[in-house]
Each structure stands twice: as structure tokens, then as C-alpha cells.
Amino acid sequence: xxxxxxxxxxxxxxxxxxxxxxxxxxxxxxxxxxxxxxxxxxxxxxxxxxxxxxxxxxxxxxxxxxxxxxxxxxxxxxxxxxxxxxxxxxxxxxxxxxxxxxxxxxxxxxxxxxxxxxxxxxxxxxxxxxxxxxxxxxxxxxxxxxxxxxxxxxxxxxxxxxxxxxxxxxxxxxxxxxxxxxxxxxx
Amino acid sequence: xxxxxxxxxxxxxxxxxxxxxxxxxxxxxxxxxxxxxxxxxxxxxxxxxxxxxxxxxxxxxxxxxxxxxxxxxxxxxxxxxxxxxxxxxxxxxxxxxxxxxxxxxxxxxxxxxxxxxxxxxxxxxxxxxxxxxxxxxxxxxxxxxxxxxxxxxxxxxxxxxxxxxxxxxxxxxxxxxxxxxxxxxxxxxxxxxxxxxxxxxxxxxxxxxxxxxxxxxxxxxxxxxxxxxxxxxxxxxxxxxxxxxxxxxxxxxxxxxxxxxxxxxxxxxxxxxxxxxxxxxxxxxxxxxxxxxxxxxxxxxxxxxxxxxxxxxxxxxxxxxxxxxxxxxxxxxxxxxxxxxxxxxxxxxxxxxxxxxxxxxxxxxxxxxxxxxxxxxxxxxxxxxxxxxxxxxxxxxxxxxxxxxxxxxxxxxxxxxxxxxxxxxxxxxxxxxxxxxxxxxxxxxxxxxxxxxxxxxxxxxxxxxxxxxxxxxxxxxxxxxxxxxxxxxxxxxxxxxxxxxxxxxxxxxxxxxxxxxxxxxxxxxxxxxxxxxxxxxxxxxxxxxxxxxxxxxxxxxxxxxxxxxxxxxxxxx
Numbered sequence: 125x126x127x128x129x130x131x132x133x134x135x136x137x138x139x140x141x142x143x144x145x146x147x148x149x150x151x152x153x154x155x156x157x158x159x160x161x162x163x164x165x166x167x168x169x170x171x172x173x174x175x176x177x178x179x180x181x182x183x184x185x186x187x188x189x190x191x192x193x194x195x196x197x198x199x200x201x202x203x204x205x206x207x208x209x210x211x212x213x214x215x216x217x218x219x220x221x222x223x224x225x226x227x228x229x230x231x232x233x234x235x236x237x238x239x240x241x242x243x244x245x246x247x248x249x250x251x252x253x254x255x256x257x258x259x260x261x262x263x264x265x266x267x268x269x270x271x272x273x274x275x276x277x278x279x280x281x282x283x284x285x286x287x288x289x290x291x292x293x294x295x296x297x298x299x300x301x302x303x304x305x306x307x308x309x310x311x
Numbered sequence: 312x313x314x315x316x317x318x319x320x321x322x323x324x325x326x327x328x329x330x331x332x333x334x335x336x337x338x339x340x341x342x343x344x345x346x347x348x349x350x351x352x353x354x355x356x357x358x359x360x361x362x363x364x365x366x367x368x369x370x371x372x373x374x375x376x377x378x379x380x381x382x383x384x385x386x387x388x389x390x391x392x393x394x395x396x397x398x399x400x401x402x403x404x405x406x407x408x409x410x411x412x413x414x415x416x417x418x419x420x421x422x423x424x425x426x427x428x429x430x431x432x433x434x435x436x437x438x439x440x441x442x443x444x445x446x447x448x449x450x451x452x453x454x455x456x457x458x459x460x461x462x463x464x465x466x467x468x469x470x471x472x473x474x475x476x477x478x479x480x481x482x483x484x485x486x487x488x489x490x491x492x493x494x495x496x497x498x499x500x501x502x503x504x505x506x507x508x509x510x511x512x513x514x515x516x517x518x519x520x521x522x523x524x525x526x527x528x529x530x531x532x533x534x535x536x537x538x539x540x541x542x543x544x545x546x547x548x549x550x551x552x553x554x555x556x557x558x559x560x561x562x563x564x565x566x567x568x569x570x571x572x573x574x575x576x577x578x579x580x581x582x583x584x585x586x587x588x589x590x591x592x593x594x595x596x597x598x599x600x601x602x603x604x605x606x607x608x609x610x611x612x613x614x615x616x617x618x619x620x621x622x623x624x625x626x627x628x629x630x631x632x633x634x635x636x637x638x639x640x641x642x643x644x645x646x647x648x649x650x651x652x653x654x655x656x657x658x659x660x661x662x663x664x665x666x667x668x669x670x671x672x673x674x675x676x677x678x679x680x681x682x683x684x685x686x687x688x689x690x691x692x693x694x695x696x697x698x699x700x701x702x703x704x705x706x707x708x709x710x711x712x713x714x715x716x717x718x719x720x721x722x723x724x725x726x727x728x729x730x731x732x733x734x735x736x737x738x739x740x741x742x743x744x745x746x747x748x749x750x751x752x753x754x755x756x757x758x759x760x761x762x763x764x765x766x767x768x769x770x771x772x773x774x775x776x777x778x779x780x781x782x783x784x785x786x787x788x789x790x791x792x793x794x795x796x797x798x799x800x801x802x803x804x805x806x807x808x809x810x811x812x813x814x815x816x817x818x819x820x821x822x823x824x825x826x827x828x829x830x831x832x833x834x835x836x837x838x839x840x841x842x843x844x845x846x847x848x849x850x851x852x853x854x855x856x857x858x859x860x861x862x863x864x865x866x867x868x869x870x871x872x873x874x875x876x877x878x879x880x881x882x883x884x
Contacts, residue, residue, distance in 0.1 A: 127363070132382035135362040135480065136389065139487065142358075143451045144444045147492060148534040151499045155509035155533060162509035164529055164557065174520045178506055178556035179527055181519040188521065192639070201514055201526035202434050203551040205636040205664035207798030209776035210619045211879055215635075219622055238627040240618060241634040247554035247664045253639040255631060293318035294562035295631075295642035304520055 167301060169308075175301050176200075180252035183300060186229060187269045189254070189262050189307065191300045192241055193222060196249035205247040219243050232264040253297035256285045272310060280306055312616065312630065315644035318562065319612065322648070326570045327577060334581025334593075340489045341462050341482060342586060348489050355488055359480070366484070369475035372830025375463050376823060378479040379456060383423060383819075386449060390419035393445045394437075403438035404513025405528070410436070417807035422449035424818035425457060425688060427539075427546030427659055427793035428784075428810060430802040434528040434550055439511060446546060447535050454542030455486035457690030458579070460822045462486075464694060465583050467829035468718050474834050490575070491541055498537035498571050506560045509533035532557055540571035543689045545659035545793045553649075553662045554638055565641050565662060569649060572658045576686040579693055589718075591848035596696060599853045603685040603860070607675045608651045614669045615647035620883050636664030647672065654679035657688030659793030666771070666780065666796040670883070673779055673796070674876035680790035682864050683737065688791060691818075694825040696856075699863075701730040701828060703856040704847060713845055720832040733824035737789055738867035740813045744785035745871060747809070749778060763803040771798030775882065779875035784810060789817035 155162030165177045175181055182198040183190045191198075195206045208215035222243035227235060242258040259281045267274045284303045288294045339346050359366045370378070393400070398409035410418065414430055421428045422445070431437060437446065459482035466477045503509060514526040528549065535548045536558055545552070553559040553568055580600070584593025618629035632643025641649075646663035653660055654676040665676055679685065684695035705722055708715030715722040751758075751766040758766075770777035780796040787794055788810040795801070801810065838844075846852060 128378050128381040129385075131362050131364050131480070132378075132385045135358070135364065135382065135484075136385050138358045138361055139452060139484075140444070140448060143487070143492070144448050147495065148443050148447075148531055150496065151503070151534040152509055152511075152531065154500060155503050158503050158506075160506070160508075162503065162533070163512060164508040164510070164515075164527070165506050169520070173517055175517055176515075176527055178560050180556070181521065181525070182523055183521055185521060198523075199525045200528055202432060202528070203549050203555050204432075205551065205554070205667060205797070207664055207666040207771050207796070208635070209666060209772040209779075209798070209879070210633070210635070210669055211621060211774075211776060211883055212772045216621055219635075220625060223625060223627060235626050236628060239631055240622060240627055240629050241631050241637075241639055243627065244622075244635040246634075246638050247636045247662070247667075248549075248551045248556060248638060250556055251638050251640075252556055255639055257628070288314040289318070289562045289566075293314060293321060293566070294645065295315055295639065297639050301520065308520070 167305065169305055174305070177299065177301070178252055180250045181301055183304060186265060188304045189259055189266065189300055191254055192251050193243065193245040194249040194251070195245050198250060200250050203248045203250055205249060206245045230262065230265045233261050237261055252299055252301060254300055256281065256296050256298055259298045259303065266307070276310065280310060312644070315642045318566070319645050319648045322566050322569050322645070326573050329570065330574055330577035331581050333574060333578040335585050337490065337578055337582035338585035340485055341465070341582070346489070348493065351488050355484055358484060364480045366478050366481040369477055370479065371474040372463065372467070372476055372826050372833075375476060375479040376826055379460060379822070380819070383456065386452060387419055387423050390423060390445050390449060391415055393441060394418055397438045397441045400438060400440045402440035402443075402511060404511070405434075407435055407438050413804040413807040414802060417811045420811045420814050421793065422446050422544070422546060423453060424791050424814050425453040425542070425544055425657060425691070426788065426791040426814045426818070427544045428788055428795065428814065429546055429793070430807055432550035433548050439530055442535060442548060443531055447538060450538045450542045450544040450546065451487055451491055454491060454538070454544060454689045455483050457688060457822070458486040458490070459483040459690070460826055461579060461690035461693055464697065464825055464829040465586055467833035468587055470719055470837055472834065472837050474830070476830060476833060491538060494541050494571070495537040498541065498567060499533050501567055502533045502536060502564060505564050507533040507536065507564070508557055529557065536568070537571065539660060540568050540658065541575060543572055543576060543656050543658045545572075545653065545657075547660060551664070553660050554664065559662055561640055565645060565649075568660070569645075569652060572660065573652055573656055573686060575689055576656045576692050579690065580686075583693065589848065595848045595850070595853045596693070599857050600685045600696070602857065603682065604651065604655050607655065607679055607685070608648055611651050611672045611675045612644050612647040614672045615643045619669065633667075633669055636667030638662065650676050651679055653794060654792060655682070655685040655687070656692060657683065657790060657792045659787060661794050664797060665783070665794055666798045670776070670779070670876040670879035673783070674872055676794070677783055677786050677872065677876070678864065678868075680786045680792045681737070681741070681868050682860055683790045684860070691791070691821060695821060697825045697829070698730050698733050698821075699856055699860050700847070701726060702734060703852065703859045704845065706859065707845055707852065707855050711845065713843060716838065716844060717832070717847055719837045719839065720835050721838070722832075726828045726831060729824050729828050733821055734863055736820055737817065740789040740817055741782070741785045742867070742871060744788070744809060744813055745782045748781045748785075751805075752777065752781065758805070761803070761805050769800050769806075771800075775875055775879035779879065782871055782875050785813055788813040791818050
């Protein structure tokens with residue numbers, strides 16, 4: 125018994141060195157050679173950092189493409205989903221309210237064209253993407269607010285669609301931050 | 312949608328194809344044959360010398376268990392101490408506080424037993440020192456503990472009579488050096504190339520395009536996430552686990568994380584076949600596991616792709632499926648696949664919020680944990696399956712009037728008693744815990760410090776779903792899974808302590824039981840197979856095992872599932 129206790133303590137120290145110092149230091153070393161040096165890829169506009177590519181931002185103004193609802197208000201100091209069950213009356217009322225608000229803001233859109241992801245909150249609360257359909261249906265509103273032609277905006281959305289992985293696997297998506305940065309540069 | 316389904320199918324096939332050669336490799340590692348990582352042998356010898364361990368000395372089952380439990384207890388003390396003083400330790404750029412004793416107890420146990428239930432949030436609850444020095448450490452060693460226990464059991468299944476079942480330390484250290492560390496490095500590099508952060512800097516403050524000021528949590532994520540999955544641990548670096556864009560940046564990393572968590576549980580089944588030279592047995596086990604897994608998966612994908620009928624009713628476009636709690640870059644199909652994979656094996660990482668899945672999807676997730684051996688956790692999945700095999704052998708033996716035998720060893724009263732106790736332990740822990748908490752929630756009991764307020768404050772949803780939240784929590788604890796219906800407010804002494812106790816019992820007894828059975832069987836006389844032997848590697852026997860699993864899970868859990876997810880499902884129409 126005693127030998128097992130002392131062996132256990134010594135082996136624990138050895139493995140702490142291997143798993144918690146050598147291994148992470150090695151990964152950290154490799155990270156240094158990635159473009160962001162492991163600090164996360166940022167997006168810059170005119171030399172100023174406006175965000176992280178992977179972290180979604182809150183876009184509530186009508187002149188921008190809006191992202192999905194977020195349970196944490198897109199504050200990446202934390203993260204979280206709504207954790208509401210599918211039959212929760214309070215939750216269903218909030219989805220209904222999101223649909224109604226969207227229809228008021230986008231009178232040109234038919235109710236049956238609103239994609240479900242645009243009125244439901246993501247798991248992380250930081251979802252950086254929307255589907256191409258969710259971007260397209262916002263085009264008429266933005267065209268009106270900004271005075272840019274709808275065709276031009278549709279082309280802009282099309283440019284920003286990231287297709288399935290290797291063209292085969294998974295959904296298509298649009299990064300909302302990058303789309304809105306390009307939008308700011310479109311005249 | 313069809314590209315999403317193709318993604319799921321490709322992920323599954325690729326995992327199985329990789330698991331077969333990996334299983335062969337693992338069998339070689341444990342039998343001491345030559346492998347391409349033999350250049351690590353001097354390092355391993357050095358580790359053993361420093362620790363004063365003779366890794367070549369074979370031990371009996373009792374001493375192997377003693378070694379396992381002793382070192383686990385050392386880790387528990389270490390983890391408790393660090394968690395309770397982390398606020399004063401270095402590598403804490405966000406100045407997160409030390410944990411309260413009850414939260415530290417829950418967290419230390421949770422990571423020690425490979426469960427990774429988290430009653431804290433990574434961004435605010437732990438320092439980088441804790442993430443790497445305690446939690447990631449336990450992810451390595453708890454996974455290796457499970458594999459080492461399995462190696463002892465497989466060793467006992469050989470055709471011979473012995474009480475020498477190998478050396479726990481030898482299996483344990485080699486699992487880390489030969490399997491977990493090399494794979495973690497490969498996976499980490501893929502993650503780094505896809506933009507996962509690996510930094511010691513704290514939160515960054517940015518002004519967004521729209522002019523809001525927000526903070527962005529970062530950290531040494533790319534070192535943490537590989538072992539989180541390879542070790543079927545599942546504890547997230549961030550609060551929302553692999554739904555967080557930094558913890559799972561894109562569809563490719565999603566596939567890699569799915570493969571990383573299921574690769575070793577599948578490979579261990581093949582390793583068993585190669586090691587014992589009983590491929591048909593491995594194929595039987597793998598087939599039963601796969602059929603069970605696919606039944607749950609296909610049903611769940613269909614439910615999630617179809618979407619929430621109560622939202623369909625509002626007249627919007629549902630073609631992306633049930634997206635509440637899911638990320639656009641993954642979509643509904645692979646999120647559904649993930650939710651079942653992570654619950655049948657004991658990972659418990661999530662890429663979507665299980666609380667917001669359709670009621671019957673939630674039921675399937677719980678069934679995955681209630682059965683807990685369709686692939687199952689690192690090592691322990693097969694140990695659980697072993698218990699069901701023993702029961703199936705006994706029942707079939709009685710049915711056809713033959714002495715129950717498994718791999719040439721007679722199954723007698725003592726082994727059966729252990730097997731039945733272990734099989735009943737799981738429902739016992741889950742149902743007693745749920746009954747207790749439901750009582751408090753229904754009576755809205757207030758109990759001061761114990762509840763930090765009233766019991767009604769626990770649940771983010773009322774009615775059937777609220778019951779499911781509590782049932783899920785104990786199921787996840789007992790199965791050492793660690794995922795949750797995260798709407799449950801579980802950071803209070805009641806949940807921290809009761810779930811902690813359930814986790815300990817749900818981990819160590821299901822390891823002690825099978826090791827004891829295997830140890831007792833190994834000492835018995837080996838009876839060569841004859842025409843009268845019950846064949847245990849046939850499809851018929853596989854069906855028998857499936858039947859035993861189904862009956863135990865269905866009989867024990869159906870009433871509680873009827874009160875929760877099934878009732879909620881019917882309330883939708």
C-alpha cells in the first residue's frame with residue numbers, strides 16, 4: 125500500500141511535467157507560426173481592429189445585415205444559448221415576437237420566406253454566420269436605407285457565400301461581420 | 312440539406328475506417344509487440360525509474376485495482392487544493408476567483424472520473440493554470456485510467472488460468488505516451504491551422520463595427536480541445552463547449568472533433584479482437600454497438616432536420632431544421648449526429664444546446680447515456696458491455712440448458728451477483744437522484760445554504776421539460792458523460808454534492824465490478840471449446856445481448872422517460 129502511495133505521487137509529478145508543461149509548450153510553439161500567433165484571427169478596417177473573424181457581433185441597425193438572436197448579446201466575455209425547451213411558452217412567444225419585428229422592419233418579405241435560424245438563438249450566442257437565404261431576404265431593406273441597388277447587394281452577398289467543405293460536406297454560410305465590412309465600402 | 316447528410320455519413324465511415332488500423336496498433340502496444348513509437352521506450356523507462364515503479368511486475372486484479380484507486384485519490388486531493396486557491400495562483404489574467412468548496416468538490420470529481428460535468432463556466436470560473444494544470448491533466452489521466460482498466464480485463468480474457476493480469480502502471484503510462492499524446496499533437500496542429508487560439512493572454516476588449524464595446528475571451532484552447540475529445544472527457548474550455556467559435560471554428564474542425572471522440576472507443580473494440588485473436592467476437596460487439604448507435608442517430612437526425620412543429624406552425628421557412636441552440640456553420644444534421652455520439656460514448660461535449668433539442672431527441676440522448684455502452688467511454692464502454700455479455704451468457708445458458716460459459720470460463724453465482732449489482736446500480740443512482748430533486752422542485756422547498764434559494768429557481772423550463780432537465784443531469788452524472796440540459800441552475804451545494812456522489816459511484820463501481828469478475832474468471836480452470844459450448848461470437852448471441860440491454864434500459868427507465876420527454880412530445884401536437 126505504502127509503495128503504491130509514494131509511486132502514485134511521484135508518477136503524478138512526472139506526468140504533470142509531461143502533459144501540462146512539455147505538451148502545451150510544444151503546441152504553443154507551433155501556434156507561434158500561425159498567422160495570428162495563436163491569439164485569434166482579427167479583422168481590421170483602416171488599421172483598426174474591429175473584431176475577430178470567428179466571433180459574431182451584434183448588428184441591430186437597419187443599415188447592416190443583422191445576425192441571429194443571441195442569449196448573451198454577443199458579448200464574448202461569456203457564452204451561452206437560451207436553453208429554452210422546445211415547448212416553453214415564454215420561448216415560443218419570443219420567437220413569435222422576433223418574426224413580427226422582422227416583418228415590420230422588412231415589409232417586402234413574406235412570412236414563409238423567413239429562415240428559422242434568423243429568429244432562433246444560436247448555441248454559443250456568438251454565432252458569426254447566417255445562411256445565404258437569411259442574408260438575401262435582408263437585401264431590399266438595406267437597399268432602401270443605403271440607396272444602393274438590390275442587384276449590387278445581391279452580388280455582394282453572393283461573393284461572401286462560403287459553400288460546403290470541399291463543395292461536398294455541410295451547410296453554406298455567410299460571415300456577417302465580413303459581409304458588413306464590405307457593405308460599408310460599397311457605394 | 313443533402314450536403315449536411317453527406318457530411319454526417321462521411322464522418323461516420325471515415326471514423327470506422329481509421330479505427331480498425333488504430334485498434335491493431337493499440338493491441339500491439341498492450342501486448343508489447345514492436346510499433347513505430349518504440350523510440351519512446353527510454354523515456355517511459357525513465358518515468359518509471361523516477362516513480363520507483365517496476366512496470367514489468369505482473370499484479371493480480373486486486374493489486375491492479377489498488378494501484379488504480381490510490382493514484383486516483385492522489386489526483387483528487389491535488390485537484391481540490393488547486394481549485395480552491397486558483398485565484399491566488401499565476402496564469403490568471405482575467406482574475407477569476409477561487410472555487411467554493413462544494414463547487415471544487417464537484418469539479419474535481421467530475422474531471423477525475425472522466426465525466427466533465429461543469430457547474431462553472433470556463434470564461435469566468437477557472438484560471439488558465441487550472442485549465443491546463445488540473446482539468447487538462449485529469450483529461451489525460453482519467454482517460455488512461457479507463458483504458459488501463461480495460462487492458463487488465465482483456466488480459467484476463469485470454470485462454471489460460473492465471474492470477475497475473477499485467478501491470479496497471481505499464482498500461483496506464485503507455486496509453487498516455489503511445490496513444491493520447493501523439494494523437495493530441497496531430498489534432499492540435501489541425502486546430503491551429505483552422506484558427507483555434509493558443510495564447511496565455513486574457514480577455515481582449517474591442518469596439519465592434521456598430522460601435523459597441525465588448526470583450527472576447529481567449530486562452531490556450533488548442534492544447535485543451537484535442538484531449539478533451541480523444542479522452543472522451545468533454546469538458547469545455549468555454550462555457551458553451553464546442554459550440555463556441557474558438558473551440559470549434561468550422562465544419563472541418565467539427566468533423567475532426569467528432570472523429571477524435573469516437574475513434575478510440577471504436578478502436579478499443581477492434582483492439583480486443585486483435586489482442587485475443589477473436590475477431591468474430593469483436594465484430595459481434597461492434598455490430599451490436601453500431602446498430603444501437605445508428606437507431607438512435609437516425610431518429611434524432613430526422614427529428615432535428617424536420618424542426619420544431621410549434622415553430623413550423625408560425626408559418627416560417629423551416630428548411631434549415633430546429634436551429635434553436637445550434638450554429639449555422641454546423642447545421643441541424645451534424646449537430647444531431649454529435650448529440651447522440653457524445654451521449655453514447657461518454658464524452659459529453661456539445662456543439663449545440665441539448666436543452667433546446669426536440670423532446671424525443673432529448674430522450675435519445677438520455678437513452679444513449681442510460682445504456683452507456685454503445686461504444687461507450689474510453690475503456691469503460693467495453694467494461695459496461697462486458698457486464699451485459701455476462702448477463703446474456705447466463706440467461707442464454709439457462710434457456711438452452713447448458714452451463715453458462717464465456718471464453719472457456721464458467722460463470723457462477725459470485726460473478727452473476729457482481730454483474731447484476733453493477734447493471735442495477737446505474738438505474739438506481741439516476742432514479743433516486745431524480746426522485747429526490749423532483750420532490751424538492753415540486754414542493755418548492757427552501758433549504759438555505761443547501762439550495763441557495765428555493766428549489767423552483769433550478770429550472771429554466773416548467774412542466775415536463777423541467778423534469779427532463781433533472782433526469783438528464785443525474786443520467787449524465789451516473790454515466791460519467793458530463794453534458795447537460797444547461798438551463799438547470801446546478802451551481803449550488805445540493806446539485807454539486809449529490810451529482811458529485813453519483814459521479815464517484817457511477818465511475819468506480821463499474822470499473823471495480825468488471826475487473827473483479829474478469830480476475831475471478833481468469834483464475835478458474837480453462838475449459839476448451841467443444842460442440843456443447845455456447846457460441847458467444849455469433850449473430851444470435853449478439854441479438855441476445857441487444858435484447859438484454861434493451862430490456863434493462865427499457866424496463867428501468869421507461870416510466871421516467873414517459874413523464875419527461877415522451878409527455879412533452881405529445882404536448883406539441
